[in-house]
Amino acid sequence: MIYSLWRAPRALVRCAGCLLAVSLIVALLLPPAAAAPAPIIVSVDVSGNVHVPTDRILAVVQARPGERYDPRVVQADLRNIFALGFFAQAAPPLIRQRPGGIAITYRVIENPVITRITFTGNAHVPSDSLTALMDTSVGQVLNSNTFHQDVLKINSYYDRIGYGGQVPTHVRDLNIDPRTGALTLVIQEGLTVNQVLIAGDPLLPPTLILPVLTVKQGTTYSDDARDKDIEAVKKLYDKYDLILGDFEGGIDPSSIDLKAGTANVRYDIHAAKVGAVQITGNTRTKDEVIRRELRLRPGMYITNSGLRRDYERLQATQFFSKVDPQVKPGPDPKNPAVVTIDWNVTEQRTGTATIGAGYTGGLNGQGLYGTLSFSNSNLNGTGNGASIQLERGSNTYVGSASLTIPYLGKTPQSQKYSLGVTLFTNGQTNFYPVYSIATNPFATPAPGGGVIPIPVTLFPTLGQQPVGGISATSVAKSAGANVTLGRRLTDYARASFGVAVQRVSTSTTVPVPYFFQSGNPNILVGPTPNPFGNQNNGSFGITAPSIANINTGIPYKLNFVTLGLATDTRDDVFNPHRGGTSSFGTEISAPGIGSDFRYSKSTLDGTRFFPFRNGITIGVHGQLGFSTGALPPNSLFTFSDQQLRGYNSIFYGTDTVLGQIEARKPILAGGKLVLAAFVDEGGYRIRGAQPLLDPFTNRIVGFPGNWSYRGDFGVGIRFDLPQLNLRTIRVDIAHGVNGTHTSFGIGQSF
Numbered sequence: 001m002i003y004s005l006w007r008a009p010r011a012l013v014r015c016a017g018c019l020l021a022v023s024l025i026v027a028l029l030l031p032p033a034a035a036a037p038a039p040i041i042v043s044v045d046v047s048g049n050v051h052v053p054t055d056r057i058l059a060v061v062q063a064r065p066g067e068r069y070d071p072r073v074v075q076a077d078l079r080n081i082f083a084l085g086f087f088a089q090a091a092p093p094l095i096r097q098r099p100g101g102i103a104i105t106y107r108v109i110e111n112p113v114i115t116r117i118t119f120t121g122n123a124h125v126p127s128d129s130l131t132a133l134m135d136t137s138v139g140q141v142l143n144s145n146t147f148h149q150d151v152l153k154i155n156s157y158y159d160r161i162g163y164g165g166q167v168p169t170h171v172r173d174l175n176i177d178p179r180t181g182a183l184t185l186v187i188q189e190g191l192t193v194n195q196v197l198i199a200g201d202p203l204l205p206p207t208l209i210l211p212v213l214t215v216k217q218g219t220t221y222s223d224d225a226r227d228k229d230i231e232a233v234k235k236l237y238d239k240y241d242l243i244l245g246d247f248e249g250g251i252d253p254s255s256i257d258l259k260a261g262t263a264n265v266r267y268d269i270h271a272a273k274v275g276a277v278q279i280t281g282n283t284r285t286k287d288e289v290i291r292r293e294l295r296l297r298p299g300m301y302i303t304n305s306g307l308r309r310d311y312e313r314l315q316a317t318q319f320f321s322k323v324d325p326q327v328k329p330g331p332d333p334k335n336p337a338v339v340t341i342d343w344n345v346t347e348q349r350t351g352t353a354t355i356g357a358g359y360t361g362g363l364n365g366q367g368l369y370g371t372l373s374f375s376n377s378n379l380n381g382t383g384n385g386a387s388i389q390l391e392r393g394s395n396t397y398v399g400s401a402s403l404t405i406p407y408l409g410k411t412p413q414s415q416k417y418s419l420g421v422t423l424f425t426n427g428q429t430n431f432y433p434v435y436s437i438a439t440n441p442f443a444t445p446a447p448g449g450g451v452i453p454i455p456v457t458l459f460p461t462l463g464q465q466p467v468g469g470i471s472a473t474s475v476a477k478s479a480g481a482n483v484t485l486g487r488r489l490t491d492y493a494r495a496s497f498g499v500a501v502q503r504v505s506t507s508t509t510v511p512v513p514y515f516f517q518s519g520n521p522n523i524l525v526g527p528t529p530n531p532f533g534n535q536n537n538g539s540f541g542i543t544a545p546s547i548a549n550i551n552t553g554i555p556y557k558l559n560f561v562t563l564g565l566a567t568d569t570r571d572d573v574f575n576p577h578r579g580g581t582s583s584f585g586t587e588i589s590a591p592g593i594g595s596d597f598r599y600s601k602s603t604l605d606g607t608r609f610f611p612f613r614n615g616i617t618i619g620v621h622g623q624l625g626f627s628t629g630a631l632p633p634n635s636l637f638t639f640s641d642q643q644l645r646g647y648n649s650i651f652y653g654t655d656t657v658l659g660q661i662e663a664r665k666p667i668l669a670g671g672k673l674v675l676a677a678f679v680d681e682g683g684y685r686i687r688g689a690q691p692l693l694d695p696f697t698n699r700i701v702g703f704p705g706n707w708s709y710r711g712d713f714g715v716g717i718r719f720d721l722p723q724l725n726l727r728t729i730r731v732d733i734a735h736g737v738n739g740t741h742t743s744f745g746i747g748q749s750f
């Protein structure tokens with residue numbers, strides 16, 4: 001049996017006994033000191049060595065032939081020989097009289113030659129890895145010095161991989177068979193866990209934490225296993241929408257039982273709390289404007305959803321080009337779980353002034369127009385917004401001024417309310433294709449042999465072709481003011497109440513000899529008579545109890561109140577990937593509030609966004625519009641190429657339904673360039689509409705009083721123009737039943 005002297009008590013006692021015995025024998029053999037000179041050494045040699053060269057042994061021997069014999073030198077030689085590490089024992093030297101002096105023979109017993117090295121008790125570190133750490137190898141005489149260094153390297157390796165500080169040495173015992181040379185090392189990697197204790201402020205109960213830990217009762221503790229536990233607990237906290245603030249722990253020193261090889265493990269776990277909230281990077285926007293958007297405040301536990309929602313709220317203000325939340329050490333270094341949230345923002349331009357001109361042609365084009373506008377959504381860093389717009393074209397004019405105050409007052413209660421005020425005047429002339437209604441061939445010609453009147457309609461059936469060279473002229477004008485008061489119900493839900501006061505006028509006409517055939521109109525003030533006598537021109541080219549026919553060009557009072565409820569859980573208002581919106585709004589007009597009209601108009605709208613693989617987002621949009629009473633023409637629901645992207649026509653209805661699905665794939669980081677593929681399907685109707693009442697004609701039965709549907713599909717791109725402070729410019733190419741159409745817009749389609 002041989003082992004490092006500093007660790008193995010049995011080997012130490014045995015070797016110490018050998019040295020003592022040798023010393024006593026030498027002392028007995030040597031004659032007592034005398035005045036006579038010591039004999040001369042005539043020869044020095046070694047016996048008993050088989051594998052260790054004699055020269056290697058004699059190199060540490062100081063006794064030399066020709067020198068006088070000194071017992072102290074011989075004793076030192078014995079120590080030097082044993083210090084080589086190759087020998088289990090060193091027998092007393094043979095000192096024999098020879099002619100002319102004495103001969104010294106140092107006798108040694110070599111350690112066994114190692115034939116095999118094996119390990120037991122190493123559950124986590126493979127034997128090959130431990131063997132690679134050792135200089136002791138098979139085929140060599142076991143050297144105690146080399147083996148001692150091997151033990152130190154094994155201990156150092158175990159300490160380095162996280163098993164340090166648990167046991168005095170990780171080589172608990174060894175055994176070498178003197179007959180076979182098989183060396184066996186008994187390894188104790190660490191202490192066996194007796195119990196895992198959860199302490200601190202974990203917020204989650206131990207029954208949830210313990211099952212995810214690597215360190216369990218009966219396992220061997222290591223720092224590496226503890227590090228895995230830290231990651232596992234982080235994931236667990238993420239699962240429960242929390243953030244891990246601090247994780248400390250390991251072997252509980254008071255529980256160590258070296259005899260049993262066990263100990264308890266104590267983990268101090270703390271959920272992250274807000275200690276302070278600081279705002280950095282803003283030079284124009286006031287701190288209070290930013291703080292009122294934040295919901296995570298000192299003393300609150302930090303949740304992933306709360307942190308993300310605060311980020312989304314700041315992004316939704318559109319005051320910043322970048323929002324970077326950073327969790328930093330808190331105000332108390334002794335409590336690392338209490339942290340500081342630093343909202344670092346990069347402000348962007350919120351004021352825009354525009355002077356421009358343009359031209360759009362085609363049947364529904366604006367013609368030549370010029371624009372002058374100014375807007376600022378963050379006046380003097382207060383978060384309030386204002387805008388002025390002036391536009392004049394050959395077919396349009398727009399004038400508007402608006403003010404928005406998203407937070408009224410400074411108290412928590414008053415800041416639940418918002419206010420918006422708009423003054424406006426606008427007018428637009430549109431030209432629409434008309435479709436003839438085939439008349440009965442036996443119809444009576446015009447009196448006196450004049451031109452036969454030709455009835456037309458704005459609402460074709462599928463397959464009808466427009467009348468060549470003829471279009472209907474529609475003129476709509478309005479002026480008034482809107483005031484809306486909003487009320488935040490939650491961070492995601494908002495209610496609103498609004499009042500609008502307007503003066504409107506509408507007319508839709510066709511040139512002679514064409515006319516919109518109608519009958520029994522819902523008259524507020526008698527409609528303009530048709531020049532052909534008994535037929536009437538409806539102001540919208542169609543007669544129905546759901547449309548209020550008004551004198552063309554004569555202004556009417558249109559007053560209404562609005563009620564709304566909306567929620568918004570989108571993660572990004574520009575490029576959402578998850579969440580959605582839902583809203584319900586109704587508009588009510590009645591003579592009791594000074595209006596010339598009586599109707600209600602309601603809209604139910606919803607969107608949902610789902611993240612898909614490879615960064616793709618699937619968006620779904622549904623909308624339902626319905627009304628009661630008789631709507632003025634300019635209050636009808638409309639579908640343009642912003643909803644049905646495969647058509648250049650505008651579709652009107654008193655009731656509508658719309659469904660859209662779109663897949664968006666970002667090409668550049670940050671959503672600066674996005675490809676999209678989409679499908680749109682819209683339905684519309686005018687309740688009770690009958691474009692033709694003459695029983696002697698081939699009228700289109702029920703159309704457009706029944707539902708009509710249009711669908712399309714296509715692809716598009718979305719991109720940003722930061723130079724113009726424009727986000728998400730949209731270009732879509734879609735195919736409808738009449739061919740392909742390209743539409744443009746600012747913002748997502750939904």
